[in-house]
Structure formats: C-alpha cells, structure tokens
Amino acid sequence: MITDRLRLDGRTVIVSGAGGGGIGTSCAAALAEAGATIVAVDRDAQRLADLPDTYVKVEADIFTAEGVQSVVDAAPAPLHGLVNVVGGSLPPHWAPALDYARDQWDSSLDLNLHHVMFLSQAVARKLVEQNTGGSITTIASTGGVVAAPFHVAYGTAKAAVLGLTRTLALEWGQYGIRVNAVAAGSITTPRATKTVQDPALSKRGVPLGRRGTPDDIAAAVLFLISDLSAYTTGAVLPVEGGALQRIALFDDDNVPVHVTNPDILGRIKGSNA
Ligand SMILES: NC(=O)c1ccc[n+]([C@@H]2O[C@H](COP(=O)([O-])OP(=O)(O)OC[C@H]3O[C@@H](n4cnc5c(N)ncnc54)[C@H](O)[C@@H]3O)[C@@H](O)[C@H]2O)c1
Numbered sequence: 652m653i654t655d656r657l658r659l660d661g662r663t664v665i666v667s668g669a670g671g672g673g674i675g676t677s678c679a680a681a682l683a684e685a686g687a688t689i690v691a692v693d694r695d696a697q698r699l700a701d702l703p704d705t706y707v708k709v710e711a712d713i714f715t716a717e718g719v720q721s722v723v724d725a726a727p728a729p730l731h732g733l734v735n736v737v738g739g740s741l742p743p744h745w746a747p748a749l750d751y752a753r754d755q756w757d758s759s760l761d762l763n764l765h766h767v768m769f770l771s772q773a774v775a776r777k778l779v780e781q782n783t784g785g786s787i788t789t790i791a792s793t794g795g796v797v798a799a800p801f802h803v804a805y806g807t808a809k810a811a812v813l814g815l816t817r818t819l820a821l822e823w824g825q826y827g828i829r830v831n832a833v834a835a836g837s838i839t840t841p842r843a844t845k846t847v848q849d850p851a852l853s854k855r856g857v858p859l860g861r862r863g864t865p866d867d868i869a870a871a872v873l874f875l876i877s878d879l880s881a882y883t884t885g886a887v888l889p890v891e892g893g894a895l896q897r898i899a900l901f902d903d904d905n906v907p908v909h910v911t912n913p914d915i916l917g918r919i920k921g922s923n924a
Pocket residue numbers: 667668669670671672673674675692693694695698711712713714735736737738739740790791792793835836837838839840842843
C-alpha cells in the first residue's frame with residue numbers, strides 16, 4: 652500500500668531544535684508517530700526535559716564541531732534522516748539594512764545557516780558509511796524566497812539554505828540521500844505572536860486566510876523525510892497558505908492593479924459577485 656511508505660519504523664531521525672513546543676517539537680512528534688526513533692537535539696536542557704522520554708535526548712550546541720559530533724554519535728543505527736529546525740529571527744536581528752551591524756549579521760548567519768551545512772554533512776557522512784541512503788529536510792522560510800525587509804541577514808541566510816539544499820541534493824543523489832527544504836510562512840509558535848484565525852489575513856496576503864500551525868509544517872516534513880517523497884530531491888516546498896503566490900501587482904481583491912479597462916474590470920468584479 653502506498654501509505655506504507657509513510658512509515659519510519661526502525662529508522663532514526665535527528666531533529667535539531669526539537670524543544671520549545673514549536674515547529675521542532677511538532678516535527679519530532681509527527682515522525683515518532685510514524686514509527687521513527689527520534690534523536691531530539693537542543694541546547695536548552697529544560698526544553699529537552701519537557702519532551703517524551705521515548706526520545707533519545709541530546710543536549711548540544713550545534714554551532715560547534717563537538718556539538719555536531721555528539722549528536723551523530725548519540726544516534727542509534729540505522730540513521731535515516733535529519734530535520735534542521737534550529738533558526739529564527741531574534742529581536743536584535745531586526746534593523747534597517749543601512750544600520751545593520753556586523754555582529755547582528757554574524758549571529759543571524761550562525762543561527763540560520765552554518766550549522767545546517769555542518770550537521771547535514773555529518774549526517775550524510777554517516778549515511779554514506781551505512782550505504783543506506785536517507786533524507787534531510789531543512790526548515791527555511793518565505794523570507795528566503797522573496798525579500799525579508801528589516802531582517803536582511805535572516806532573509807539572506809534562508810535564501811542561502813535553499814541554495815545549499817539544491818547543491819547537496821545534486822552532490823548526494825548518487826548515495827541515495829535526498830535533501831529538501833520547506834519554505835514556511837507565518838507560523839503560530841509559543842514564541843511567535845498569538846494571532847488566532849484572522850479573516851483579514853486573506854486580504855493581506857494569505858489566500859487561506861489564517862496563520863500556519865507547527866503541525867502544518869510537521870505534515871510537510873513527514874512527507875519529505877519519509878519514502879512518500881522517494882523521487883523528490885532539491886525541492887523547496889512552500890507551506891505558507893498560498894502567501895508566495897500573490898505579488899504586489901494584485902490588489903486586496905486579487906484584481907491586477909494595471910487593469911484599467913472598465914469593460915474588463917466589470918467582467919472581473921461581476922464574476923466575483
Ligand atoms: N515561527 C515562524 O513563523 C517561522 C516562519 C518561517 C520559518 N521558521 C523557521 O522554523 C524554525 C523553528 O522556528 P520556531 O519558532 O519553532 O523556533 P524555536 O525558537 O521555538 O525553536 C528553536 C529551538 O532551537 C534551539 N536552539 C537554538 N540554537 C541552538 C543551538 N546552537 N544548538 C542546539 N539547539 C539550539 C532553541 O533552544 C529552540 O528550542 C526556524 O528555523 C525558523 O526560522 C519559523
């Protein structure tokens with residue numbers, strides 16, 4: 652049955668940034684539900700303590716080479732995959748580009764880019780050694796697909812993650828290692844502002860009219876990590892309620908702003924009525 656391809660029984664998946672009750676926590680829960688052995692990684696011990704005891708928990712700082720090695724060493728064989736979740740845009744990372752300071756830039760690229768390369772590399776080396784293939788998925792952002800005004804380093808880092816995804820997919824395809832990314836839209840997490848269903852959002856750029864949930868992202872990650880996506884690599888899957896589909900040339904009612912012909916406007920608006 653094709654739904655069997657969703658199962659991950661007897662396979663280990665590492666989730667970086669699994670603590671905190673947000674996207675990483677949901678991804679770990681979804682993958683565990685599909686049968687995976689979860690290696691939950693976080694540098695915050697309290698956040699790890701709140702996770703299920705069935706997980707292998709690794710307190711590590713993945714910005715360091717030692718932290719990365721300790722994660723891979725702790726993973727029970729056979730290793731199948733990795734979800735790179737660590738990232739985000741902290742308050743100090745928000746500023747106009749004209750004012751951006753070097754330390755803001757460096758710390759955002761540390762948080763969002765460098766560890767994705769080196770943890771993925773360590774996992775891929777293990778997968779090559781096992782000769783099993785595997786699957787790596789990174790949580791990127793719509794801010795890496797289009798502009799990220801006033802958090803330029805975050806947008807740059809997330810765009811770089813998409814380039815990294817494509818390159819690793821090409822290099823590692825020969826080993827059966829698939830590498831994909833999710834372009835997450837605005838997701839309600841414990842640290843993001845708590846907006847509930849807001850119909851006005853559909854006017855402001857989200858065709859589905861709501862913010863996303865961590866489970867919306869986890870469902871996409873489950874698809875990309877499991878064999879359901881066995882023929883997909885180098886892909887960027889948008890999970891953003893359709894937000895990337897609207898460009899500034901469409902007004903709040905999806906009418907192209909350059910259309911001024913009253914006959915055409917009448918037909919469009921008539922068909923909306
Ligand atoms: N929330 C959103 O709206 C949204 C939108 C698009 C993309 N994303 C992306 O989703 C990902 C997760 O977002 P979130 O809001 O759930 O994040 P979060 O802050 O809730 O979780 C990230 C976790 O990573 C851990 N962490 C940070 N640095 C670490 C390190 N050096 N070593 C080990 N662990 C470390 C933190 O302790 C934290 O528990 C990020 O990559 C973010 O950019 C989020």
